[in-house]
Amino acid sequence: MAGYDVDPHLLWLVPLLVAGGVACGLLNTLASSGSAVSLPLMILVFGMTDSVANATNRLPVLVGAVMATYTFAKRGQMDWKAARVLVPAAVIGCILGVRTERALSDPQIGILIDVAVAMALVLVLTKLKAILVKRDDTPPTVPWWGVLLVAAVGFWLGLIVLDGATYLLLVLMLCFRYDLPQANALKNLLIAVTAFLPVLRFAHDGKIDWFEGSLMAVGSIIGSYFGVMLSNAPGARTIAVRALIFVISLEIAQLVWRTAAPYVTG
Template sequence: MELVFSIETIIMLAGIAFMAGFIDAIAGGGGLITIPALLLAQMPPVLALATNKFQASFGGFAAATTMVRKGKANLSDMKVSIVMCFVGSVVGTVAVLISPPQFLTVIIPCVIAIICVYFLLAPAQSSAEQKPRVSSSTWHFFCVPGLGFYDGYLGPGAGMFYTLCQVTLQGKNLLMATGGAKVLNFTSNIASLIVFIFSGKVVWIVGGAMAVGQIFGGYLGAHTAIKGGHRVIRPIIVIICLAMLGQYVVENWAVMLEWFAAVLQ
């Protein structure tokens, strides 16, 4: 399938990627904006997920390296988590490649809407360290691969989940959890991207333009997060996300109804 995008559309998507990279570095949730934007640009679901991984990897790299340099993530302590996250993401990406296209057309907006509402309503996390609620082996071999699988399969809100789970399950303070989340999120993005590249699903011209926006947004957002900018933008993310999803549903209601009718038969 040959896809053609206007210069205006590509510039708009690059601007959205900048905003998403900034948001993702602070609190996660950038994919709640970029995936609906790609779908609204008439990109098929699998190509949208693949192109989103490509552009998100650049913002993730900028955010993760900033956190490591600032001492907010320790790579030596995360070796096992990084490997298991990589494996989980590869499995999740393979699963999405074999999923029926109509199923993805329906499930992606449904999952994004649910995550979006949760993103808005989730309680603020403690900034103090707490006692871990799970053992290291449970975290490394069950929790992390599960999070990696989700990020490889769909991904919206994965950065938020990485942070949330490190705070609630590992007892990390919010800033260190955010730093670790950026490393894991980058890992699962790269693992997923490798699979998508070999399957030929990345739309390079769109992904490249969005990658530029992600790099600047992720760098600026990571510095904002380190300075304490956590109490921002959740309502804005939700409003933008739901508006784009509403437009997507309007444009694809016939396909969605057809899929639901087939399931109910």
């Protein structure tokens, strides 16, 4: 445990944890921001601190990304040549992000989560929706400056998972010109490798709550599998856009609550 015990009377919430993991895996695989479901669940329902929730959240993210990566690869939709370039860049950025996260306090992590929500909102209101519905027959390329952007997103993934997949999807579709399934394949591979390192670090520091995290990871396996199926379904881009709008709306609601709660409860 990460500093507190699970109340036996709350065991009825086990299905809620699994369902939260399903939503997290599905949204992360198809679009992004599955943490918009898992993080509030752990913070608001189970009373975790921001740092423990941030650490525990890496488990369903990691397990779901591994499942999605395997399923996309099995369907032949993984660009392994690009992966050989992008994975090292993301890992280097992630290592720097994890080191930075260890130096931050809970209030500072909370501020960064709010920043992630605001940035995601800006993307939705400006470029992101247009990118997801765009149809472009130009073959994918891997520009050097795009690799640097992946490293920057890797830093963010090491620091705060929330909305990191949104930024990866944006880079892969706009800068590399991948279609949605191929972009999601690479995105989930990068999420998997960047989630693995923080899980090791947070486990060493004793920040992960293995009870909640493991239950959500089980659900994330299921959600990720169906996320791959939806990525290849007719109208997948429209579904992904709607999923993004949904999760960003949840994030905005969380941001409003975090801001107003001290005044309401005080």
